[in-house]
Amino acid sequence: MTATEGFDDDAIALAFATGPSDVGLRLAYDRWGGLVLALALRVMDRADAEDVVQQTFVSAWRSRERYDPEAGPLGAWIVRIARRRIADHFRVASVLHERVVDPTVVLDRAERPHPVDVPDAVAGSILVEQTLAEMDEPQRTIVRLAVIEDLPASAIAERLELPVGTVKSHLSRTLRRLRDRWEGAHAAHLA
Incomplete structure (x- = not known):
């Protein structure tokens, strides 16, 4: 029985x-995620396609x-968003990589299983966005630099002109808060 039955x-x-x-x-994803x-x-490999699915449902939400x-x-509206996310993906890829994709490689990679649970990834992205929106500065900027730009604490400290220990403390507290919220949301989903 699927979540959308009934x-x-x-x-x-x-x-x-x-x-x-x-x-x-969850209902929208279960119905139109596939x-x-x-x-x-x-048009793309499985990992990128799953990223597009996640971006689509986050954008839709x-x-x-x-x-x-x-x-x-709603399904048609979601498909329009997906087409924009696919176009965005190729626009960014062409700028960053300046390469042409070999279709045989794309088809080969599309057949491989991918371990990411896309619905959980979508929910996780939304939870992270909500948590970041509730944060004060400089915590919000520190987490964005650490997670999105993948900068080490020393580079963040230098960029924000803060002591490294302060950056590490903010990161530790904030990541703990995110983990607690994620575990609470995941436990509620399983119940």
């Missing part, structure tokens, strides 16, 4: 637009107030 597309759209993320987002993944796998059921079904 829900038609209109009920899923309503839950997505008005419900909490652990219900609406479609978005299949769409992305046509963040902009859910802009979804208009009168303009069309």
Whole structure:
């Protein structure tokens, strides 16, 4: 039995637009995540396709107030977002790598299993975003530099003109807070 059994597309759209993320987002992902993944796998390897799926559902969740059921079904809206994320992926890749992708390599990599649980990754991204939004400065900037830019504490300290010990303390407390929130959200999801 899937999470979407007993829900038609209109009920899923309503839950997505008005419900909490652990219900609406999960239902939308369960219903259309495979479609978005299949769409992305046509043009990229599995790891990148799964990243696109995650980015698609995070974008959809963040902009859910802009979804208009009168303009069309939720699935079509999500597919439009996915197409934009796919285009963004190739735009960034062409700028960063300036390379042409060999289709045989893409097909080979698309067949390999990937260990990431995409729905959990989407939920994790949203949880991290929410937690970061609640933080004060300089914690928010420190975590973004450490996690997103992958800078060591010494480089962050230099950039922000803070003592290294202060940066490490902020990182430690904030990462503990993120871990506690993640474990709480994951435990609630399993219950």
